[in-house]
Amino acid sequence: GDGTGVSLAFTRIPIFFTDLLSFYSEDYGKSFHDVSHTINNTFIKKDFGISAGPGNPQQVILTANLPFTESPGGVIFTSMDAGVTFRSVQLPFHPAQAIQFHYQDPKYLVVISIDDGLWLSEDFGNSWSEVHEGVHTFTWGSGITLFFSSSPKGTARRGELILRRTQDVGKNFTTIAKNIFSFGYIGGFLFTSVMEKLGSPRIIYVSSDQGDHFRKAQLPSATTEQFYSVLDGDEDMIFMHVDNPGDTYFGTIYTSDDRGILYSKSLERHLFGGEGKSDFTNVTSLRGVYLTNILEEDGRIRSVITFDRGGRWRFLKKPENVNCPETSKKCSLHIHGEHSHFSGITPMLPLSEPTAIGLVIAHGSVGDSISAARPDVYVSGDGGYTWWGTLRGPHHYSILDSGGLIVAVEAHRDRQISSIKFSTDEGQCWKVFNFTDHPIFLAGLASEPGTKTMNISIFGYRPDDDDQPMWVAVTIDFEHLLTRECGEEDYVQWLAHSDYDSDPETDGCLLGYKETFRRLKKLSACRNGRGYVVSRQQRPCPCTREDYMCEYGFYRHENTSECLLQPDFLNQTQDICLNGELEDLQNTGYRKIPGDKCEEGVRPPRREDVFKKLCGNDISPTSANSHTKRSVIDYIFIFAFACLLFLLLRISLNEQHLNTGNYSGFKDKCELFQMNLITQAL
Known part of the structure; x- marks a missing residue:
């Protein structure tokens, strides 16, 4: 837990399954003592046995590993003092997953049982009540709102689920959607994937008011073989991946407006593996920056980066200190993501932290595409604009002291290690420290969350005299190395997103404003x-074309800032015109990027002529829907009036025929008049 210095370790000797040792440390792992008696020497679940409160790391929950047949319910141990003492709680159910804390108030706990019951506690696990049966998944919404999908028929078939909501922790329920395939909540948006008919393609509906109202998202539908995935989002915008038909392992990324309704195409051929792994990465050390990989038509995987929240994607620059292969034609840096980590190629994913401004560490390779060879480690100090080749081969790495210190340990499966590398200048230079005279097989690194600590723990094992693994944890406190506190002279003002060659008025402008940070100088060997x-x-910036993205149905032409109409968009506008969505196209062809704060400056031209042609010249953006509905009603009345008039004329003509015998002329004119009215109505 952040700021506690407390480490909990649970060990189990494989030969003697009855032996369990629980250890407690309050000095960042420098010393441990046995506290097995505080949890009655109970086994703890391996997969989801330990949970800490998101807002208060003093709150800890341990879930016991008990056979279902030996107990009517599970057992948890709760602590309010970061593990110094624990209280045992007998549960009336067996948990099927990790107990979830409320993200703001940890006294609220929710979990699903092995028999699909939804259980809730309002007093940090001391008492529990089952609030619903047949629950499939759940998530917290705003406040204490809880959303969950369930089946009224006792089956968990996706596509037949209903979405329910409780806003008073289980006292009352409201059904807010039906025929649910899946749902999710992110950035204040509630997404539902709906199968309107069983087996039919799914469509996305979005609510921004906790499920009171839903609106259809303007996205391609997905068959049962396809999927949607919300990659990232906040209250301004959502990144949505839509899978391509077939087993293609790629799809298209769309970005939403600030209501999650209208979506613009952001990136095509986005890699998304069959095992559900995406390389999409939010670079949290600098706003607006995202990394991911694309699958080219020839099968190569290449890395791309965006600095403006998906408005424009580009290939990564080649590091200056790394040469391209002689056979390379389109040389750039390519980053290994979730796919490589899942496959065991890299021991760690790309790493960035909000407190370490601009710093990114990742495994990668230089060339035309991602290489199958062992990757090296690369570092960027400006959020991904430029990179530096820093370490050969795979490593475990960690960011300490808010970015003032980086540590790394070589990752070997067949070789023991005894040293750690550290850098105080964002990976430009490294020093080596031998932390033991008895090498170990590395299992990983552990540091306190939040990057503010100066302590790092290295854990692994070495064979003992009986050739059995003996586990070892070594903690290094870098405060003894960097003893000087940083002063004002150690910091410099740094303009983010600057290329140093553009107009000073617009240099560093991103999403409508500049950000200048106070950062540690690279040559300052001190601690934050x-x-x-x-x-x-x-500081705000004047608007330019870069502050606008292409509107729904448009795409940015390669190597230009011009937004052109998608060729297949002509057949997709009917729903917009008829369902009142046309009014949402605030700047036809172009739309200001959600969250952009630019002022005045350039305003892209409107393209209303395109939509007037598609929806009718007499349909305005504010009245399209009402005009369409009113016209249908009018034609119904016209048709009814025509029928009545025809009946009256026929009676009159019959009378004339009896008197004059001249009926056929009037009959032809009447039928022609009736057909004209019917044609107009249709």
């Missing part, structure tokens, strides 16, 4: 300390 706070200044 636990009290370090990121300092930033913001």
Whole structure:
């Protein structure tokens, strides 16, 4: 837990399954003592045995590993003092997954049981009540709102589920959607994937008011073989991946407007593996930056990056200190993501932290595409604009002291290690420290969350005299190395997103404003300390074309800023015109990127002529829906009036025929008049 210095370790000797040792440390793992008696020497689940409160790391929950047949319910141990003492709680159910804390108030706990019951606690696990049966999945919404999908028929078939909501922790329920395939909640948006008919393609509906109202998202539908995936999002915008038909292992990324309704095509051929792994990465050290990989038509995998939240994607620059292969034609840097980590190629994913401004560490390779060879480690100090080849071969790495210190340990499966590498200048230079005279097989690194600590724990094992593994944890406190506290002279003002060659008025402008940070100088060997706070200044920028993305149905032409109409969009506008969505196209062809704060400056031209042609010249953006409905009703009345008039004329003509015998002329004119009215109505 952040700021506690407490480490909990649970060990189990494989030969003697009855032996369980629980250890407690309050000095960042420098010393441990046995506390097995505090949990009655109970086994703890391996997969989801330990949970800490998101807002208060003093709150800890352990879930016991008990056979279902030996107990009517499970057992948990709760602690309010970071594991110094525990209280045993007998549960009336067996948990099927990790107990979830409320993200703001940890006294609220929710979990699904092995028999699909939804159980809730309002007092940090001391008492529990079953609030619903047949629950498939759940998630917290705003406040204490809880969403969950369930089946009224006792079956968990996706596509037949209903989405329910409780806003008073299980006292009352409201059904807010039916025929649910899946749902999710992110950034204040509630997404539902709906199968309107069993086996039919799924479509996305979105609510921004906790499920009171839903609106259809303007996205391609997905068959049962396809899927949607919300990659990332906040209150301004959503990144949505839509899978391509067939086993293609790629799809298209769309970005939403600020209501999650209208979507623009952001990136095609986005790699998304069959095992559900995506390389999409949010670079949290600098706003607006995302990394991911695309699958080219020839099967190569290449890395791309965006600095403006998906408005424009580009290939990564080649590091200056790394040469391209002689056979390379389109040389750039390619980053290994979730696919490589899942396959065991890399021991770690790309790493960035909000407190370490601009710093990114990742495994990668230089060339035309991602290489199958052992990757090296690369570092960027400006959020991904430029990179530096820093370490040969795979490593475990960690960011400490708010970015003032980076540590790394070589990752070998067949070789023991005894040293750690560290850098105080964002990976430009490295020093080596031997932490043991008895090498170990590395299992990983562990540090306190939040990057403010100066402590790092290295854990692994070495064979003992009986050729059995003996586990070892070594903690290094870098405060003894970096003893000097940083002063004002150690910091410099740094303008983010600057290329140093553009107009000073617009240099560094991203999403409508500039950000200047106070950062540590690379040559300053000092420590930021636990009290370090990121300092930033913001200034608005005038609007340019870069502050606008292509509107729904448009795409940005390669190597230009022009937004052109998608060729297949002509057949997709009927729903927009008839369902009132046309009014949402605030700047036809172009749309300001959600969250952009630019002022005045350039305003892209409107393209209303395109939509007037598609929806009718007499349909305005504010009245399309009402006009369509009113016209249908009018034609119904016209048709009814025509029928009545025809009946009256026929009676009159019959009378004339009796008197004059001249009926056929009037009959032809009447039928012609009736057909004209019917044609107009249709």
